Structures are given as C-alpha cells and as structure tokens.
Amino acid sequence: MSNQEKNKEDYLRQYINPERIEKAPEGFTSNIMTRIQVETELVKGRDKLRTRSIVPVISVTIIFLLIIAAFILPSGGNDTALLPGTKYFQNINLPVIKINLESLFSHDLPAWSPYLFIGILILTILDKALYGLFHRKEE
C-alpha cells in the first residue's frame, strides 16, 4: 500500500466509527421464529398429504394392472406369448432355474371378474374423493 493510499485510508478512518452499531429492531428474533414455525408446519402438512396420497395411487395402479391382466392373459392353454423371457432362455438352453410361470396364469378367471375390479376401482376413487371432502379442514 502506497503512502498516499495509506493516508487516504487513515483519513477515512477518522470518519468511520466501527463501534457504532445499531441494534436490530425489536421482535426481530420472534418474527423469524414465527416464520420458521409456519414454514415447518407447511412442510409437515405437505409431507403428510404426500404419504396419504400414495396409498390410493398404489391401489389404483394394482387394480389397473389386474384389469389389464384379466383381459389380456390367456385362460388356460400353454401359450407363452406373454412370457418371451422364459421362451428365450428355453431356446438357448441355459441352465436357469425352472419356474413354472405358466401355471401362475393358467387359472380361469370367472367372466364377472373384470366387473369386480372396475367396481373396486370406482369405490377406491370415491373413497379418496370423500376423504378429501371431509378432511380438508384438518389439512
């Protein structure tokens, strides 16, 4: 630092008093803590809602998969069109553990089963809608 610069710095220091510090306004800490509390409650509420919503989402997905399976999967028979993986491993003669997957799908589903699944789906959605309607205040 040159002498000239040092003089300028000293000159400015004559005007500046580092001990002069203003107090933060009254209620400063409590205002921040209130804002933090509100924010924490909001986050908690959001997390709760997310946990609650995941249950109907999973059940709806499972029901959809079951409905699709009911329509697509062959009733009985030995058609393995939907199990290409099994067929592939059989062809290349790899020593894989043989699981009789076909038997899992060989049961005949009764003709009314799709209606049952659709019914369950409607009831689940209705349940979710009613829950949202009557528990809104709580959230």
Next chain:
Amino acid sequence: MEYKGDILYIEQVLAGKSNAFSYIVNRHKDKAFNLALRICGNHEEAEEIAQDSFLKAYRSLKDFKRKSSFATWLYRIVYNTAISSVRIKKKGLLSLEDFPADATDFIGSNSSEEDAETEYRNSLVSFALQKINEEERGLISLYYYDEMSTEEISAVTGISKSNIKVKLFRARQKMLEIIERVEKKKLAYHE
C-alpha cells in the same frame, strides 16, 4: 448472556429442534442487520433483508459444510441478499444538496457541540456510503465497520483478494471525494 458455540445449536436445529435457531439469530442479528442497513440504507428494507437471510440460512443449514465459520457463511447470505435486493429496487442517487452543510443542524436540544460533531461525521459517512454503488458499500462496511481482513471479505463476497483491494481503493476514493466536497460546502457556509 453467554452463548455456546454456533455448531452446537446448528446440530440441535438439524436434529429437529428448530427453537435452537433463536440462539443463533440472537447472536448474529445485530451484525447481520447492520451489514444489510449499510448496503441498502433503509431500516425497513434492512430488517426485511436480514430476516430473509436468516430464513435462507435456516433452510440451507444442512448444506453448511463448516469449511468457514458460521458467521462468514451467514454474512455471505446477508451480503448477497442485500446486493440483489438493492439491484432490484435501484433508487436514484442522492444529490449533495440533500446533505445539510452545518454541523449545528445535528445539535439536539440537550446535546453538546462535540456530540453534534460526532453525529455530523456519522451522518456524513452514511451519506457518502449511499453515494457509492451497493457492492462498494458492502466492501466498505465489511472492511471498516466489521474490521474484516481482505481474506475474510473474500470468503464472504466470493471476490478475489486482489480485486477486493482494487474495489476498496476506488470506493475509498469516491467516498473521500464526496466527504471533501461536503466539507468544502460547509466551509463556504461558514464564510
């Protein structure tokens, strides 16, 4: 009031005891408020900036890597929040005419001439601070009021040490020019 280390309270907050944050706020609120005040020059705005900075610090407390002290980390948040807030609300610069020429204007009913002179000097510096840009205000505040080294200022602002020296030199020069002009005006007033 004796304070335990910041780290202890930070750990408590991270463990879910959000009330422990009030100790951290109490410890740093005055310095944070003053830094914001010197950068923005307005009490209400400074309070808002300081509060927002503490909230930002609370939200990102888990990201505090402890490479620097908590105070440095918090100061960085206050500095950046204040600079961006001032840039958004960019106000017109004050004119030299806005500053009263005579120190006697600062004499209250019960204050001595010496008190008035001190008050005059403080106001003159605050006035000169508002005439330079927000980044320079921040640097002057950290260097002169918080008595930080250029290394510490670099940790707060993210500006390199050599750049800080250059910017401080310019800011100092600008402030001295303003102070000298006001002092000349004061002399002319007395003649």
